[in-house]
Amino acid sequence: MQTTWTSPSLTFSYVTLEDLTPISEMLTKETVCRWLFFGPNLPEVTHAYFLPFLDENALALAEDRLPSNFVFTIRNRKTKAFIGQCALIADEFSPGAYLVGYQIDDPFWNKGIGSEAVTFLIWFAFRIAGAYRLNADTAAGNQGSARVLEKGGFVPEGRQRKYWHARGGYHDRLLFGLLTEEVKEDVLATLDRLFS
Template identity: 55%
Template sequence: MQHAWIGGGLRFSYCTEHDLPAISRMLAKESVCRWLFFGPNTDEATRSYFLPLIEEMRTAFRAGRMPDHHVFTVRLEDTGDFVGQCALFPIDFSPGSFLIGYQLDDACWKRGYGTRACTFLVYFAFTVLDGYRLNGDTVAGNTTSQRVMESCGFVLEGIQRQYWHAGGEYHDRLIFGLLKTDLAPERLSGLGEMFTTEHSAEV
């Protein structure tokens, strides 16, 4: 079973406990958490969130099956430097539908990595998992995240007013969606050619 993929100069691998120090440093930054409904996080808070996910994935792999959650660490292919993380979370009662998520370290902004991470999630959900729908959301003020999803084909499907309360303010939630049928067959096949699998150590 594959644990890592390469594409666009980035390496996407299932998250392990070894990745947590870098993820914790990223999520402790106010700049990274500006548009998130959580954080900045303590190291303890980050570990308490990620460790159960890591254990669920590790248990699934040891049993020879795909995990329910797919949490990836993103690193540069050539140097292994940490870029961020991205994930797919299943939607209850809707097999094949997933919520996407991605965070990048602030040192890696404005380099196209966010779009590549989102593109990888589209590839993985529709090609590897044979899913049918992706769901995304972001704070109304986070125009960068909006552009990332739109560039990957996501469509704005709705607005939930004052959905989040963070930093002493209320924020509207923008809801995006992408159906597998929204993508032309040649686009789907192109995604398969964009990312190559890489054998990695057992997680």
């Protein structure tokens, strides 16, 4: 079963035990966690969160099936340098709906990687995971993340006021959605060629 997908510049691979160290280091940073409702985390907190995904992946691979959730490490295709992680987390009450998530390490910001990660997740969700809907959210102050989602075709669907309490303040939560019928077949065909 395939576990890694590539674009001309990036690789997206199912998260492994070896990936937990760079992911944990990334999520100790105040800069990376500024707009997240969690973190900065101690490494053991990050490990505890990701270990069930690793166990699920191992079982799914042993049974030659897709896991329920899809958590990926993002690396530079040429250098193999760690860049971040992205995920599709299944909505337990709506089979076929997934929550989109991504964190990019701060040295790699403003290079289009967030947009490419979201594009990969859209392609993977609708081509491989069989999704009918993607959900996404971001703190209202995180304009960069909102732009990434809108650029990917996500539609703004609402605002939850003072939804998150983090780092001493309250943050509104912006909600976004993308339905399978909103992504044109020719776009997915182009992405089929991009993510070999």
